[in-house]
Amino acid sequence: xxxxxxxxxxxxxxxxxxxxxxxxxxxxxxxxxxxxxxxxxxxxxxxxxxxxxxxxxxxxxxxxxxxxxxxxxxxxxxxxxxxxxxxxxxxxxxxxxxxxxxxxxxxxxxxxxxxxxxxxxxxxxxxxxxxxxxxxxxxxxxxxxxxxxxxxxxxxxxxxxxxxxxxxxxxxxxxxxxxxxxxxxxxxxxxxxxxxxxxxxxxxxxxxxxxxxxxxxxxxxxxxxxxxxxxxxxxxxxxxxxxxxxxxxxxxxxxxxxxxxxxxxxxxxxxxxxxxxxxxxxxxxxxxxxxxxxxxxxxxxxxxxxxxxxxxxxxxxxxxxxxxxxxxxxxxxxxxxxxxxxxxxxx
Numbered sequence: 001x002x003x004x005x006x007x008x009x010x011x012x013x014x015x016x017x018x019x020x021x022x023x024x025x026x027x028x029x030x031x032x033x034x035x036x037x038x039x040x041x042x043x044x045x046x047x048x049x050x051x052x053x054x055x056x057x058x059x060x061x062x063x064x065x066x067x068x069x070x071x072x073x074x075x076x077x078x079x080x081x082x083x084x085x086x087x088x089x090x091x092x093x094x095x096x097x098x099x100x101x102x103x104x105x106x107x108x109x110x111x112x113x114x115x116x117x118x119x120x121x122x123x124x125x126x127x128x129x130x131x132x133x134x135x136x137x138x139x140x141x142x143x144x145x146x147x148x149x150x151x152x153x154x155x156x157x158x159x160x161x162x163x164x165x166x167x168x169x170x171x172x173x174x175x176x177x178x179x180x181x182x183x184x185x186x187x188x189x190x191x192x193x194x195x196x197x198x199x200x201x202x203x204x205x206x207x208x209x210x211x212x213x214x215x216x217x218x219x220x221x222x223x224x225x226x227x228x229x230x231x232x233x234x235x236x237x238x239x240x241x242x243x244x245x246x247x248x249x250x251x252x253x254x255x256x257x258x259x260x261x262x263x264x265x266x267x268x269x270x271x272x273x274x275x276x277x278x279x280x281x282x283x284x285x286x287x288x289x290x291x292x293x294x295x296x297x298x299x300x301x302x303x304x305x306x307x308x309x310x311x312x313x314x315x316x317x318x319x320x321x322x323x324x325x326x327x328x329x330x331x332x333x334x335x336x337x338x339x340x341x342x343x344x345x346x347x
Contacts, residue, residue, distance in 0.1 A: 023035050024036075025045075025046035025047070027144065030148060030151065033143055038205070038206035038208050038209050039208070039209055042136070042140055043139075043140075044136040044140050045140060047141045047142075047144045048130055048140075048144065052129060052130070053127055053130035053141055053144055054127075055126070055130070056102075056126040057070065057072075058102060058123060058125075059083065059084055059121065060111050060122045061121055065115050068124065069082045069083060073148075076159050079155075079156065079160060085160075086160040088120050088166075089118070089121070089166045089167075089168065090122075090167050091122050092122075092169045092179075093122065094125045094145075094171040094175030094176075095107060095125070095127070095173075095175050096172045096198065097173060097198070098132055098138075100128035101126030104124075106172075106276065107124050108124075110282070113286045113287050117287060117322075125175075125178075130142075130144070130145055135200065135201075139198075139201045142174050142177050142181060145178045146179070146181020147185055149169070149179075150186040151185075153186055153189070164188035164190070165190045167191075168189075168191045168192075168193070169182060169189065169216070170192075170193045171192070171197075172276075172279055173195070173196060173197065173198040176193075176194030176195060176197035176221070176240075177198060179192045179211060179215070179216075180192065180212060180215040182215075183215030183216045188217070190218065191216050192215055192216040192218075192220075193324070194220070194241065195224075195282055196225050196226075196274075196276075196277075196278040197210070197221055197236060198235065198236075199233060199234060199235050199236035211240045212241075213240070219240070219242050219243075220241050220324040221240050221244045222247065222281055222321070223244060223246050223278070224248075224253050224274050224275065224276075224277045224278040225251070225274035225277070227274075230260075232260055233252075233274075234274075234275040235274075239331075239332055242330050243324055243333065244333070245295055245334075246335075247277075247278075247320065247337050248301075248336055249334070250301070253273065253277040254338070254339035256277065277343075280343065284321070284342060286321070291342065291344035291346045292319040292323065293335060293343075294317050295318060295333035295334060296317055297313060297332065297333055298334045301334060312329075316329055317333070
């Protein structure tokens with residue numbers, strides 16, 4: 001299993017001590033990257049070049065819901081003659097490790113659901129050449145991809161007048177931290193949603209090295225695979241946003257393998273089951289009108305299970321997923337879901 005091998009490599013290299021010298025690499029208008037503190041927690045420096053990673057922006061709107069139009073930040077004509085409109089909100093969907101944006105079925109499904117629910121510009125971000133490496137190299141590459149996305153957002157603003165406060169970045173796993181880098185470089189982005197933000201190499205990092213609440217006006221996360229790396233968890237439990245949701249405790253999800261032996265005995269898709277469940281919760285939340293994934297403020301999963309967290313308080317209980325910004329509530333929120341679709345089970 002490519003993912004399992006890379007995760008084990010992360011665990012082994014995490015025990016090493018890096019040499020005590022600083023390196024820097026610069027890539028034209030994308031700028032420079034260094035491995036000095038706090039970025040000295042990462043391995044495989046330097047990140048690959050923007051040219052090698054070749055981040056692509058694949059545009060879908062209600063005018064072209066099935067066939068994407070590729071928009072290039074170095075070519076103003078590519079946006080001028082596209083279906084992009086600055087009068088619509090713009091959503092970016094960003095994949096994680098080993099994936100390809102033009103082929104990931106979950107990204108297409110989320111795109112379709114978004115366009116059905118709202119008249120939007122939706123970009124699928126494809127950084128496949130940067131994501132299909134050893135995990136530690138892909139982690140380094142996220143820094144470049146985040147900067148490229150920020151530059152692209154600036155390009156949309158300059159060429160079309162698109163407002164930063166109409167931008168929503170949705171990133172799964174490494175894509176969540178990519179979103180954080182983009183928001184840190186370009187302040188004022190409306191919202192970042194992290195879907196089970198990646199844990200290996202990011203747990204307890206300095207905020208500059210991961211997604212954090214300062215990266216957008218509103219940052220929300222769904223944690224679905226927060227077990228430790230030794231338990232083959234690919235996410236983390238650490239709160240990273242204004243609102244952090246912990247469905248079923250945030251460590252493992254119902255219907256997915258729970259023990260290390262079960263995960264090792266199953267297929268790779270089963271190994272990633274809990275990690276991707278955040279994606280499916282979010283997609284379902286877009287189309288759900290009756291069931292709202294209601295969550296409750298709580299200090300821990302144990303307290304939630306003991307019935308100690310049923311009071312929404314004056315600011316209300318936020319809905320996990322697409323409508324998480326519908327209240328002013330902030331903090332950690334817990335809820336239970338079903339083990340299969342439909343996952344929402346509001347009572």
